[in-house]
Amino acid sequence: MSTLTKEAAAESIAKNRAPKSKTRGALINKPGWLGYSFLGLVMVAAIYPIYWAFMIGSGDQTTITKREVIALPGPNFLDNALQVISNPTVNFWVAIGNSIIVSTIVSISVVFFSTLAGYAFSKLRFKGRGGLLYFVIATLAVPTQLAVVPLFIVMVNLKLAGTLPAVILPALVSAFGVFWMTQYLEQALPYELIEAARVDGASMFRTFWSIALPSARPAAAMLALFIFIQTWTNFFWPFIVLDKDSQTLPVALSVLSNNYFDDYSLILAGAVVSILPLFVLFLVTGRQLVKGIMEGAVKG
């Protein structure tokens, strides 16, 4: 009885108050100065290491020994960066080019194959659909990264070791991508549209191409973004299978850290340079990235 009245009271209060503010939770959760300063602190922790690297990277060899926690950047960042980029052992330009090639091809491929499979899993009827989808999801839990030894043997035998295809081929499909597109198309693509296209005589592939693909666009863009970042930052397998001419950016960065270990201003300038491309991408697409993570979380 008492709970009943409480619930009723809560409901009536909620109803009464609802029109005043459209923002959910506005009444309960007004952040105080404590909330803002906490977030400010988190933000400082997120930015400070990068700023610090820039500070050291813009000084000279002695900056690191000055022991200042917060200081202004020095004048040498461009010089240091150029010295790193033009160094023939580190091969930075080639590495950036390779990273762009690998990440772009992998993103496009994953998006295409994931959309194709996601369309089949969400909208087409065929025998074994449920079981096969379960299998795809189960592979997410398999640490395939550990199977580097045979993968390396295979790549050597195919004469692909030391070439970009050695990194691209194993990454062309993604279980996460298939799962992601299946989830999205499930609710975003109405059956009526597919049936209409079929009635008009479109082939299965034509239906996919002109109906499913366009409506998958928002999710596909987010997936492309994730895969691009994931591929760009990937280190373990590229480090094993690539060589000096085929290295991607993280591999080049590891070479840099091994070659210059007495001059931290150069190493850290290199680290900052390596962050820049994705940082620019983040400035442009960060909003979508946040949205993608949050939407994926609700579904997953």
Add this chain to the structure above:
Amino acid sequence: MTTQSVADERSVRLVAFRQTISRWDVKVSPYLYISPFFILFAITGLFPLLYTGYVSLHEWSLIGGEGDYVGFDNFAFVLGQEKFWVSLRNTFSIFLFSSVPQVLLALVIAAVLDTNIKAKTFWRMGVLLPYIVTPVAIAIIFGVMFADKYGIINTFLGGLGIDPIGWHSDVIPSHIAIATMVNFRWTGYQALIFLAAMQAIPRDYYEAAMIDGASRVRRFFSITIPQLRPTIIFVVVTSTIGGLQIFDEPRLYDQFGRGGADGQWRTLTMYIYNLGWVESNFGRASAVAWLLFIIIIIFGALNLFISRQISNGGSKVKK
């Protein structure tokens, strides 16, 4: 007249032909569409995984290739090595230092982001920023920040009157430093996942609790946490699978990549790399890979079980 009937017949046949094609199209297409994933996964995922088992039962060198069948000798060898057990210890220790604080901190960040703050997108993008930094760059930067002698962290601690800590020379401090890199990159990302789940909780729950006089902290523990149960399980299990394979951060924590003078921060994946590509012994590297594979599966399942138990307890309290 004749031409007319021929044409008719032709069109009838054409329609029949088209229908056959169309029927096949409908039947075969789905399998065709999902086949790229399965074919490529079989070649680059499943086959190498099983083949790892095969290699682990053989003498196998980087240069010489396949040798004799040796049964479980490689397993016996690595299990008899102190290096293996030290690496296992390091892997788990780093994992604990990274996963537990990360989940807790991410929950708090998410709770604050879930309030009615100004400039929502700005804060959300801000906490996500470290995610786009390559682990290699993070490891290099933090490796210098955590330097034993001139490191900014020790300088800062010195300012607080704390003696310098051997972030590289000592076991636990080096684990904490490496875990800090992982936390730096992933905490904001996990916070956004938690935030999304928090926003899906019906606000009536909170209002009802408020009327019952529950404090903000009480509301967090009695409503938010139990409601987030599936999300917490998801985050814990995925970070287990990834965390136990950690390589980039410890590998680049110093310039030598050996995991410290005594291997004090050498992880199992680093051990696999050293066995395979430094000592040229693929058989032993594969044996460790299989062991780690089994550990991950067991530990992932265990985590699933434990976090289910814990959050079940939480929701029981609520009801």
